[in-house]
Amino acid sequence: MGRGRPVPRGLRRGRHRDRPLGDRRRGALQLPKAIRAAVAADPGWTLVVADAAQLEPRVLAALARDGAMAEAGRGRDMYRAIVDAGVVATREEAKLALLGAMYGSTTGDSGRLVPQLARAYPRAMALVDRAARDGEAGRRVTTLLGRSSPLPPASWHEIQAAASQPDATAAVERRARSAARDWGRFTRNFVVQGTAAEWALCWLAGVRTRLTAIRGADTPAAASGGVFDRAPHLVYFLHDELIVHSPVEHADAAADAVRDAAAEAGRLLFGDAPVEFPLELAVTADYSSA
Template sequence: MFIVLGGSPTGRVTLTEVDSAGVVLTTLPLSHTELLAEVARREPSRPRWVWDDTSQWYPALLSADLTVERCHDLRLCHNILRLSEAARGTELALGERNSWDDQPVELASSGTALFDDLADLAELSDGPADDEGARDPIAEYVLQRSTLDAIAATAPEAAARLQLLLAAESSGALIAEEMRTRGLPWSTAVHNAALTELLGPRPMFGGRPEKLEALSDTIRTLLQSPGLNPDSQQELLRALKRAGLTVTSTSKWELRSQKHPVVEPLLEYKKLSRLNSANGWAWMDAWVRDGRFRPEYVVGGVVTGRWATRGGGALQLPAQIRGAVRADDGWTLVVADAAQLEPRIIAAMSRDEKMAAAGRQGDLYQGLVDAGVVDTRAHAKVAMLGALYGATTGESARLMPKLAKAYPVAIGLVENAARTGERGDQVSTWLGRSSPRPGEAWHAAQRAAAEAGASPADERRARQLARDWGRFTRNFVAQGTAAEWALCWMAGLRIRLRALADERGEPHLAFFLHDEVMVHSPAHLADAVTDAITSAAEDAGRLLFGRFPVNFALTVVAVSSYDQAK
């Protein structure tokens, strides 16, 4: 049974039962109080709740201690279908943009320098959204069902994979809201102690903590710039150049290449300043309440399908404060990390049994060494990163040919994705999430280079932009499919954890970071949770890749605080 909710989650609601084809069976107008009663009454029959946005509807249910097993998030699913290659030519893909079109927060993975320059190349929209007829959930649900039916008529396997992706994405939306509501257990006392040790006592009236101020004085002295504000990139760069450092930026990579006494204190200042601004006392005041950190996750916030955060920065908790993540008394944190996820993903996608075999014993990088592909584990990691991110210089580029020779099927998959991107075409993940096309600036550069009499500068720019977009699509297929596996892993784990609940509490997902999950569990259930995590990972692999013999190796530990897991 599919139940479509319309209206407002805290006001008047229309509850409509529809069948799998979207045919309306019954309609009920409800108040907010009546909605809560209906959800409690109907949930045991395991309906799929259909609504415009999980982040708008589910919090109202969670605040009333109501959880649902399944939903269909129309906004998230619309965005997937709108861009999907498989849906090309359908009414949904060709229709005018409207309020269902809500683009991801980021073009690419946070913290990956590879994608830093791509944001202004992607034209993710064709203009402003048309709000006419906005947010009719039944009409949108029918449109999405008809889109899947149209795909199934000619490509049934693609439609089945897309249906799995839509279900997994919607399950992820439920998980994100449940994690925010329950929160990550957090000790402000431990956090404050860590900040005090690293930065000095908390300033009473703002300003820099004493250790940062002391480092500032050292930097000013060493650069002979008494009025320097080290937080000003322009001022700092000018001072560095006056002191004879040949730098074009203040990045740590450039600074480390310089021989000058200011380098070490400056790098230390930058590290501590980042901690103070991103996760200092002000952050703690804003984001930690009642012993819980409650970040705002954005499901599908990156175009590859990875999550982002709207606030709180949960995806970038630095090592210095992870000790503040502490299990409640009588509880434990079960932390699981999927090892070398993306290389295993490309092995499974390409059906490269030789690469899959390299990871059979757990450590895929060591497997490459044992197979004689490279001489050290460090070289194996560098070579694989080169394959995933398109290295053209340095050690990665030198080692890549060895990897390509040993595993031509797997490496061929990412190479083909790169060539596709260089042509300006789309690539897709295993389940059917497709990459955006490059924007008008990219196409204009290619046209300019193709014109008679194009300058060498025009040709170089076009080639560079093509290579950049190819590196993006190269990684898109691996990172995006890894995100799909992680969604299926968490969806399966969530169901297993609910089944473990007893009179002492229910273990639940508390944290997620791309290829890592954390479960907050009653201590006596730690072993059962470990088994649930492992079996959910195995099921996710079978769900996506069938019987292909790829091993998604996990490291699972039960700890009292997050810093003990590393």
């Protein structure tokens, strides 16, 4: 999360959400389904698998202090709540509209639906629109905790300078506008996705602290190895999902620790903002069954 390269215009369908097309060298956003069964608990142990539900839209609502958007995610599926509020007709349209707003999609169904979202949630849409304008102007944007986006490269500034010359051709001007919009899409997403990464870091810290308490001071964890002296421990994290390997007798406590840490992360970052950060959580013998 918090990736530092501009994203082109397309959206790619993912397991949880549509993803922007981008640098092919970027890290994976999920473990492929074909190999998930290989992630299995030891005998007498189980896996606690948790995935932050609709994390980035919820982070946007909290960042913008958009009460209406926060209310849409209280105790329910945010996409379904947007439909119930009459903003769009279907859950798929709600998802496309929100992702289009965060990733800067201006064409197709996503682009068509974004104006409807802006009328319903003006504070949230104003925040990402402002970040996009800053990027188009070549300015930095920052996450909630102050991480700054990179400035455009020298080649970007050269394109903009060429377009400002009196003899600039229409093709040069189009190229400059396209480059500006591309960088604006990057900064639009940077503030949301970067802050979501900060939420995830707080979540992980809270989980580790709570798992240590479950283990207890009189049961030291081994430095390495498969069983950690019967202590629940974090074994996997990617994007907005984690796995805890826990003795069966501690599974409920480990699950509570993961949930409590998610709620705490929201409070640490956003104070009294009325935004919930629910999890999709399963206790299972192997990852493919989660």
